[in-house]
Amino acid sequence: xxxxxxxxxxxxxxxxxxxxxxxxxxxxxxxxxxxxxxxxxxxxxxxxxxxxxxxxxxxxxxxxxxxxxxxxxxxxxxxxxxxxxxxxxxxxxxxxxxxxxxxxxxxxxxxxxxxxxxxxxxxxxxxxxxxxxxxxxxxxxxxxxxxxxxxxxxxxxxxxxxxxxxxxxxxxxxxxxxxxxxxxxxxxxxxxxxxxxxxxxxxxxxxxxxxxxxxxxxxxxxxxxxxxxxxxxxxxxxxxxxxxxxxxxxxxxxxxxxxxxxxxxxxxxxxxxxxxxxxxxxxxxxxxxxxxxxxxxxxxxxxxxxxxxxxxxxxxxxxxxxxxxxxxxxxxxxxxxxxxxxxxxxxxxxxxxxxxxxxxxxxxxxxxxxxxxxxxxxxxxxxxxxxxxxxxxxxxxxxxxxxxxxxxx
Amino acid sequence: xxxxxxxxxxxxxxxxxxxxxxxxxxxxxxxxxxxxxxxxxxxxxxxxxxxxxxxxxxxxxxxxxxxxxxxxxxxxxxxxxxxxxxxxxxxxxxxxxxxxxxxxxxxxxxxxxxxxxxxxxxxxxxxxxxxxxxxxxxxxxxxxxxxxxxxxxxxxxxxxxxxxxxxxxxxxxxxxxxxxxxxxxxxxxxxxxxxxxxxxxxxxxxxxxxxxxxxxxxxxxxxxxxxxxxxxxxxxxxxxxxxxxxxxxxxxxxxxxxxxxxxxxxxxxxxxxxxxxxxxxxxxxxxxxxxxxxxxxxxxxxxxxxxxxxxxxxxxxxxxxxxxxxxxxxxxxxxxxxxxxxxxxxxxxxxxxxxxxxxxxxxxxxxxxxxxxxxxxxxxxxxxxxxxxxxxxxxxxxxxxxxxxxxxx
Numbered sequence: 033x034x035x036x037x038x039x040x041x042x043x044x045x046x047x048x049x050x051x052x053x054x055x056x057x058x059x060x061x062x063x064x065x066x067x068x069x070x071x072x073x074x075x076x077x078x079x080x081x082x083x084x085x086x087x088x089x090x091x092x093x094x095x096x097x098x099x100x101x102x103x104x105x106x107x108x109x110x111x112x113x114x115x116x117x118x119x120x121x122x123x124x125x126x127x128x129x130x131x132x133x134x135x136x137x138x139x140x141x142x143x144x145x146x147x148x149x150x151x152x153x154x155x156x157x158x159x160x161x162x163x164x165x166x167x168x169x170x171x172x173x174x175x176x177x178x179x180x181x182x183x184x185x186x187x188x189x190x191x192x193x194x195x196x197x198x199x200x201x202x203x204x205x206x207x208x209x210x211x212x213x214x215x216x217x218x219x220x221x222x223x224x225x226x227x228x229x230x231x232x233x234x235x236x237x238x239x240x241x242x243x244x245x246x247x248x249x250x251x252x253x254x255x256x257x258x259x260x261x262x263x264x265x266x267x268x269x270x271x272x273x274x275x276x277x278x279x280x281x282x283x284x285x286x287x288x289x290x291x292x293x294x295x296x297x298x299x300x301x302x303x304x305x306x307x308x309x310x311x312x313x314x315x316x317x318x319x320x321x322x323x324x325x326x327x328x329x330x331x332x333x334x335x336x337x338x339x340x341x342x343x344x345x346x347x348x349x350x351x352x353x354x355x356x357x358x359x360x361x362x363x364x365x366x367x368x369x370x371x372x373x374x375x376x377x378x379x380x381x382x383x384x385x386x387x388x389x390x391x392x393x394x395x396x397x398x399x400x401x402x403x404x405x406x407x408x409x410x411x412x413x414x415x416x417x418x419x420x421x422x423x424x425x426x427x428x429x430x431x432x433x434x435x436x437x438x439x440x441x
Numbered sequence: 442x443x444x445x446x447x448x449x450x451x452x453x454x455x456x457x458x459x460x461x462x463x464x465x466x467x468x469x470x471x472x473x474x475x476x477x478x479x480x481x482x483x484x485x486x487x488x489x490x491x492x493x494x495x496x497x498x499x500x501x502x503x504x505x506x507x508x509x510x511x512x513x514x515x516x517x518x519x520x521x522x523x524x525x526x527x528x529x530x531x532x533x534x535x536x537x538x539x540x541x542x543x544x545x546x547x548x549x550x551x552x553x554x555x556x557x558x559x560x561x562x563x564x565x566x567x568x569x570x571x572x573x574x575x576x577x578x579x580x581x582x583x584x585x586x587x588x589x590x591x592x593x594x595x596x597x598x599x600x601x602x603x604x605x606x607x608x609x610x611x612x613x614x615x616x617x618x619x620x621x622x623x624x625x626x627x628x629x630x631x632x633x634x635x636x637x638x639x640x641x642x643x644x645x646x647x648x649x650x651x652x653x654x655x656x657x658x659x660x661x662x663x664x665x666x667x668x669x670x671x672x673x674x675x676x677x678x679x680x681x682x683x684x685x686x687x688x689x690x691x692x693x694x695x696x697x698x699x700x701x702x703x704x705x706x707x708x709x710x711x712x713x714x715x716x717x718x719x720x721x722x723x724x725x726x727x728x729x730x731x732x733x734x735x736x737x738x739x740x741x742x743x744x745x746x747x748x749x750x751x752x753x754x755x756x757x758x759x760x761x762x763x764x765x766x767x768x769x770x771x772x773x774x775x776x777x778x779x780x781x782x783x784x785x786x787x788x789x790x791x792x793x794x795x796x797x798x799x800x801x802x803x804x805x806x807x808x809x810x811x812x813x814x815x816x817x818x819x820x821x822x823x824x825x826x827x828x829x830x831x832x833x834x835x836x837x838x839x840x841x842x843x844x845x846x847x848x849x850x
Contacts, residue, residue: 175748336727339584
């Protein structure tokens with residue numbers, strides 16, 4: 033019997049308990065031992081739970097229980113998650129978490145502690161919910177040098193954008209619907225401002241390139257400024273707008289990483305990933321593009337990824353899974369101004385296109401409203417150069433309504 | 442240092458050698474030991490190879506070399522692959538293979554031997570080439586009960602169908618082009634008649650449901666009878682035609698497994714998987730649908746999956762990876778006539794639709810050529826019932842041109 037403790041009995045935590053109980057036999061036949069939920073930490077009471085008598089409000093009961101070998105952190109947030117996980121790893125207990133905020137902020141430190149105490153620290157569920165991505169990237173792609181990762185990593189924003197694209201809904205209405213359907217939280221900032229997607233691309237970048245990438249080092253834009261007008265122009269340019277987390281390895285050894293809405297060509301495998309689904313493209317030097325697709329969030333999908341990690345821990349108490357990166361800083365990340373993109377620009381004003389052509393050279397344009405409202409796309413150029421040229425265009429009397437990167441995905 | 446031997450220096454074998462040599466450092470840092478190619482078995486000479494002096498024509502040199510702990514079988518075909526792999530496993534050596542024909546024909550027996558001698562028998566590359574699928578299914582989805590697997594498992598036929606759909610090419614021309622581009626072999630029977638896809642869905646079904654499914658037990662149709670006319674009608678019905686391998690678990694515990702061309706709704710994630718790419722959908726009770734997409738064949742993609750398995754063997758000499766199924770027979774597979782599908786039917790003749798409606802009840806139809814050429818789709822019904830009704834329709838004087846299943850994917 034392997035005793036585990038679950039920290040948190042919210043959406044994911046209750047899902048983990050549910051799967052461990054309902055899939056008991058299947059898991060037993062895999063591991064050859066029962067996975068026993070010895071304790072669940074939560075400040076609330078759950079008198080109707082089949083394991084109501086195993087709840088505790090005191091973490092000390094868990095950390096001091098020598099029988100508990102795996103700690104499952106599914107509370108979310110940074111504190112006290114960080115302190116609990118750190119103490120658990122220091123005590124030599126293996127830790128499984130779905131907490132992307134935690135891994136993105138403290139991954140390198142926690143992995144180093146795990147290495148020191150020969151424990152496992154696994155977090156498959158932190159990216160892509162129920163989609164297997166961390167383990168395939170880490171194991172199956174071991175024979176590849178990863179050149180690029182790009183993904184739709186946040187289901188809430190993808191749901192909102194899909195509603196805007198397919199049903200012509202305004203941003204605010206789509207957000208409200210997402211909240212009603214439970215796809216968005218009451219405070220949706222972390223999602224719609226891109227922070228959640230940023231944390232996830234940071235985790236994937238850290239794993240792929242071996243050095244921790246902190247979210248603070250990554251230029252991050254959300255989707256709050258995307259309008260229906262942009263969505264419609266994008267369609268005319270043969271694209272859809274998606275919130276993309278992307279990291280690329282450059283020939284100088286540095287990485288180019290960003291989270292931002294992008295125009296994605298309709299033919300891209302990422303263009304067809306709709307609603308609350310996530311999709312992640314990993315480009316390896318040997319495999320070429322591999323795409324993983326599925327539900328990026330939700331109780332049971334996420335919980336099933338957590339349980340897979342628990343099983344992995346149970347099968348590897350004596351040896352560590354190879355999952356590691358060292359600490360890093362922003363010195364190996366290029367500045368957003370050096371990052372090269374073709375750009376989409378929506379403007380207002382007479383003669384906009386002639387003016388744009390003078391400044392940007394050749395552009396592709398689509399106009400409406402008798403030519404007074406125009407959107408154009410530029411060739412690829414460094415973002416810093418783009419913003420300077422855009423200032424010139426504004427100085428020439430053209431009103432800049434919006435700009436969006438074009439993802440060559 | 443871990444010594445390995447590679448059986449076969451064809452497309453995949455030379456790719457494996459190439460990756461082991463070019464990614465030496467990366468692999469070393471993962472395993473902590475060098476992977477050393479001690480022998481390569483091939484009847485041909487490769488005097489220009491950087492490891493020319495390690496070639497042998499004699500398997501005995503390999504099997505009797507106690508230093509060689511991992512044998513990589515990438516010869517393809519059943520014999521002598523089967524004999525070599527069996528002897529290797531019996532000798533306690535771990536075996537990695539990309540040979541789907543071998544795994545589909547002898548998987549249960551070889552896994553049983555591997556279990557007996559505490560060796561590993563891994564075959565990630567046998568399905569989906571460079572796409573991680575066996576390992577994610579086996580590990581990441583351990584917390585799921587798999588309900589259904591459906592995939593585009595053969596790149597050659599998908600390339601041909603894509604050319605028919607997108608460029609309006611005839612089947613023969615598309616096949617010829619595939620051969621010219623190296624996507625199809627000179628003898629393309631295994632691909633275009635569906636046998637290759639069938640072997641792969643058998644492997645996935647065996648893994649998911651725990652009992653060996655032999656290709657002989659699976660109803661298999663290829664794409665040779667698909668015409669441009671069908672492709673165009675499919676489009677009008679909002680579908681594309683894809684060669685699908687599919688297995689479903691039924692409530693009576695039996696499985697429904699088939700390899701056949703199907704009309705796939707354009708909105709399905711499998712509909713957008715084009716050209717030589719493969720895509721595999723796994724439906725779990727917890728995760729919902731997860732889709733894996735990438736290059737299903739080719740030298741380096743396939744070789745990179747083989748190398749990932751070699752690494753896994755090197756990390757697990759003392760314990761076996763859990764990858765197992767027992768022998769099986771056709772008794773737990775329903776007969777093709779019991780399998781339920783909505784059907785697409787293309788016919789010729791006056792009053793075809795009125796006659797079809799009398800026999801099939803409500804149908805959806807699209808006609809051309811002044812109503813003399815018609816395609817219709819039926820409601821879902823058991824395939825045996827469908828063929829009987831089709832005979833009635835023919836007896837009523839309607840010429841049956843083609844029938845294709847509609848995949849509810």
